[in-house]
Structure formats: structure tokens, C-alpha cells
Amino acid sequence: MTTLSTTLAKRLEDPRLFRQYAYVNGKWTHGEGGREEAVYDPATNEAIGHIPLLEAEQITAAVDAAEAAFVQWRALRADERCERLLAWYDLIQANREDLATIMTLEQGKPLPDARGEVQYGASFVRWFAEEGKRTYGETIPSHIPNASLGTIKEPVGIAAMITPWNFPLAMITRKAAAALAAGCPVIVKPANETPYSALALAELAERAGIPAGIFNVVLGDPAEVSKILCSESRIRALSFTGSTRVGRLLIEQSANTVKRLSLELGGNAPFIVGPDMDPKEAAFAAIDAKFQTAGQDCLAANRILVHESIHDEFVEHFSERMAALTVGNGLQSEIDLGPLIHRQAVEKAAAIVDDAISKGATVIGGDQSQAPGENFFMPVMLTGVTAQMKVWREENFAPVAGITAYSTDDEVIEMANDTEYGLAAYIYTHDIRRIWKLMRALEYGMVSVNSVKMTGPPVPFGGVKQSGLGREGGATGIDEYLETKYYCLGALGSVSGS
Numbered sequence: 001m002t003t004l005s006t007t008l009a010k011r012l013e014d015p016r017l018f019r020q021y022a023y024v025n026g027k028w029t030h031g032e033g034g035r036e037e038a039v040y041d042p043a044t045n046e047a048i049g050h051i052p053l054l055e056a057e058q059i060t061a062a063v064d065a066a067e068a069a070f071v072q073w074r075a076l077r078a079d080e081r082c083e084r085l086l087a088w089y090d091l092i093q094a095n096r097e098d099l100a101t102i103m104t105l106e107q108g109k110p111l112p113d114a115r116g117e118v119q120y121g122a123s124f125v126r127w128f129a130e131e132g133k134r135t136y137g138e139t140i141p142s143h144i145p146n147a148s149l150g151t152i153k154e155p156v157g158i159a160a161m162i163t164p165w166n167f168p169l170a171m172i173t174r175k176a177a178a179a180l181a182a183g184c185p186v187i188v189k190p191a192n193e194t195p196y197s198a199l200a201l202a203e204l205a206e207r208a209g210i211p212a213g214i215f216n217v218v219l220g221d222p223a224e225v226s227k228i229l230c231s232e233s234r235i236r237a238l239s240f241t242g243s244t245r246v247g248r249l250l251i252e253q254s255a256n257t258v259k260r261l262s263l264e265l266g267g268n269a270p271f272i273v274g275p276d277m278d279p280k281e282a283a284f285a286a287i288d289a290k291f292q293t294a295g296q297d298c299l300a301a302n303r304i305l306v307h308e309s310i311h312d313e314f315v316e317h318f319s320e321r322m323a324a325l326t327v328g329n330g331l332q333s334e335i336d337l338g339p340l341i342h343r344q345a346v347e348k349a350a351a352i353v354d355d356a357i358s359k360g361a362t363v364i365g366g367d368q369s370q371a372p373g374e375n376f377f378m379p380v381m382l383t384g385v386t387a388q389m390k391v392w393r394e395e396n397f398a399p400v401a402g403i404t405a406y407s408t409d410d411e412v413i414e415m416a417n418d419t420e421y422g423l424a425a426y427i428y429t430h431d432i433r434r435i436w437k438l439m440r441a442l443e444y445g446m447v448s449v450n451s452v453k454m455t456g457p458p459v460p461f462g463g464v465k466q467s468g469l470g471r472e473g474g475a476t477g478i479d480e481y482l483e484t485k486y487y488c489l490g491a492l493g494s495v496s497g498s
């Protein structure tokens, strides 16, 4: 098999950012059982390198290392941890072009989007570096005579993180920076499709002075590694971003060790367009909300619900704009959509389109004979979609947009909530009463009104229903890695009533 690893390294200003080993206890580690797996560029299907698959004892060794390193990391002052995290942030920024190149090669997203993700990922490091200094406890007015009551915040312990391939860098930093700032050591298991962004982050963490054992990246068979992480009682927090299917599995596997779980799972976002909207403006926004990362985004607008009075005009603008989207290798310039992650994703997208057509949807676009490679999927718009179709029920994670018309606000609320998911919803209207009514009635963790962009470091990101548990980012994201310790200082003699 041809390996393009030399080619990848040559593309980087700093070839040491491309590592083909796991990173445990400050050391680059190969698999002791000799197992390895190739990593492919989804645009060309060529192997760009290999990763070792670690054995069970090696995963346990990572936990041992984290446990040993925890003692000193938690003992640092918050401002000392802040300094290390800011050094990490600076290094990520300084190496952003290399990080973006690595990401495009392993994930496929166009280079400008990869640059955007590096920036986005770095922003969480800076945010949590600062938030670590604000993990306040509280003073509680005492109901016990001569006692002083209060709380202090303490790191929860070793935190494991299992992350997806669609955002190979930012889904790590949003978790890891919060945990590190809170004083927790971290063990990251990235997706096997996109390990190199995680490993480059480890290289930069080491250069930033984050001690051995505090930031580890383990690689292996996903089911095997995850089982160990879940059943390891020394791991006190598990943060997962990925599909609802795997999220449910991890809940089950963690039951015996009763650990803190943060789950950022799938989405199936509705995009609601009110009758007062300019159909062109709304259609262009819907294109952005649907087709970023080639539709492989948990926030992708999958079900576009347009008021019947402007539906036809909206569809016209949407289809015109969709036809202008460029599909190709993300390393080339002027590309809007890169490949899907692998062939199975293309097959799933095709099956979803076929299912909709067989149940009466009208298809526009999506001439797959124009696809520039076997992992590419040309964008498709389906109109007249109904709740019986897979495109409505499933997260398609592909450039497949389902559109349908509605007539009243009550009807669109029911349609939008008709899903097991509850991550994000979009509303496009300028009628403040409609905005308020919809915003309150939508069963979603995040609602964005007249804006495609909704995320960033200050935001409490997360979903309800089968979209997950907990919030990442924002003022509360660090709480996922903190325990509240209550104290009662009794028999003080002089504090009652004072």
C-alpha cells in the first residue's frame, strides 16, 4: 500500500507535528502487540500514515501515568495552570497553518474551514485558561450554631475524552482545556479516522510545558479502548462527542464505575423560516447552515421548514445557490464541500435520498456522476419531505437537505420537535412575538435566531433529549470537571449570627 506520510510531513513547516505514535506519559509510544491501522485521506483514499493500536495494558499504563501526575497538577495554583494553557494556545496559533494542513488531509474539509477550526479550537484553550481562575466556591449562611458553612471546588480526577472525526481538533480542546484548567489530567481517544490533529496537539502541549502524564493520547480499537476507559474506576469523568448510538453504549459501560458523564451527541436541526422573511436571504442562510463541513456537522440544518407563502420562492433561491457550490479536494482553492469521511457515509446518504424519493419527495440536484471521487457526494435538495422519511428521522450527516412547507406556528413547532434529538434549532423571522413563542416551545438545547453562527467559547454548548447530557464551553463548561466539596466548620464559638 502506498503511504503518503512522507508527503504529508513535507507539506508541513514543522514536520515534527506529524506523529504516528500514541502519546502516553510524555512519551511517543508504539503498540506493544504490533497492531496498526492505516489512516486515509478521504479525498483520494490514499493512506497518509499509520497509527498503532495499543494493547489493554498500555491503556491502563496511561491511567497509571495520569494518576501519578495528578498529584502535582492539581497542586498548582490556577494562575500557574493558566500560564501553561496560554503557552499551549500561543503554540497552536503559531502552528495554525500546519494544523490546518493535517486536518484537511485526514478529515477532508476545505483548508479555509480547517483554518477556521484551528482558530475555533484554540479559542477554547484561551477561554478555559482564564476560567480556571474563576472556579469560585461559596459561603453559605449557617443554620448550625457557631458554624461556618461553604463550598470549595476541586478537580474531579482523571478525565477521559472520546472524540469524533468531523471536528478533529476543536472537539478535543473544548473538553481538554476545561479539564486541564480545572486541575484534571486528561486521556484523549480521538477517532481513528483523524488521529493526527490530536497527536499534533500533544506535541504542542509538551512544548507548552504541560507535564508528562497530564495530556495523553491513546489509540486503538475504539470499542476495546472505550470499554477500558469506561470500566476504569480511577477515571472519574468521561466526556464523549459522537453519535447517540455510541453515547448510549458508553452510558451502559460506565454504569459500574458511576463516573461523571458529559455527552455531546447527534443532532437533527430544524431550520424554521417565518412568512415575513425575505426568501432569498433565508435560503442563503439555510445553505450555510446545511452544507458546512459537507453536512457532517451536528448543527447541520437537516429539516428546513418554510412557511407555505414563501416556500416556492425559497426553494428556487436555495436550488440556485446550491448549484453554485463547488465540490472537490479541500487542498484546492475555491472548494465549498470536501469529501465525506468514507464510502459508507456516501452509501448512507444515497440510501436516505432513495428512501425519500420512494416515499414521494422531489429531488433537485445531486447528480452523483459529477462527483470528483468515490467519497464525494454532490449536494441534494429534497422537497415535500415528510415525517415518515429517513431524511426526517435520521441525522443524515451528508449534504442532503430536506425541505417542506408548513402553515401555522403551532404546526411548525410540532414538526420541529418531532425527533428524538434536541441539539440545535434555527429560526428565521423578524416578528418578535413569533421568535419568543418558537424559542420557548422548541425542545432544543440551543436556538439560534437569524444567525447561522451560534457557537464559540462563551457559549454553553449542548443538547437535550437524545442529544446529550451536560454543557461544554461557557461559564459552566469547567463544572463538568469539578466536584463541589461542602464544608461545615463547627464549634467556632464566635460566628453565629455574625
Ligand SMILES: NC(=O)c1ccc[n+]([C@@H]2O[C@H](COP(=O)([O-])OP(=O)(O)OC[C@H]3O[C@@H](n4cnc5c(N)ncnc54)[C@H](O)[C@@H]3O)[C@@H](O)[C@H]2O)c1
Binding pocket: 162, 163, 164, 165, 166, 167, 171, 189, 190, 191, 192, 222, 223, 224, 226, 227, 241, 242, 243, 244, 245, 246, 247, 249, 263, 264, 265, 266, 267, 297, 298, 395, 397, 423, 463, 467, 468
Ligand atoms: N453534540 C456535539 O457537540 C457533536 C459534535 C460533533 C459531532 N457530533 C456527533 O458525532 C457523530 C459523528 O461522529 P462519529 O461518526 O465520529 O461518531 P461515533 O459515535 O461513531 O464515534 C465517536 C467516537 O467514538 C468512537 N467509537 C466508535 N464506535 C465505538 C464503540 N463501539 N465503542 C466505543 N467507542 C466507539 C470513535 O472511534 C470516535 O472516537 C454525529 O452523530 C454527530 O452529530 C456531536
Ligand SMILES: N[C@@H](CC=O)C(=O)O
Binding pocket: 166, 167, 296, 297, 298, 299, 455, 461
Ligand atoms: N459545529 C459543532 C460541532 C458539531 O459537529 C461545534 O461547533 O461544536
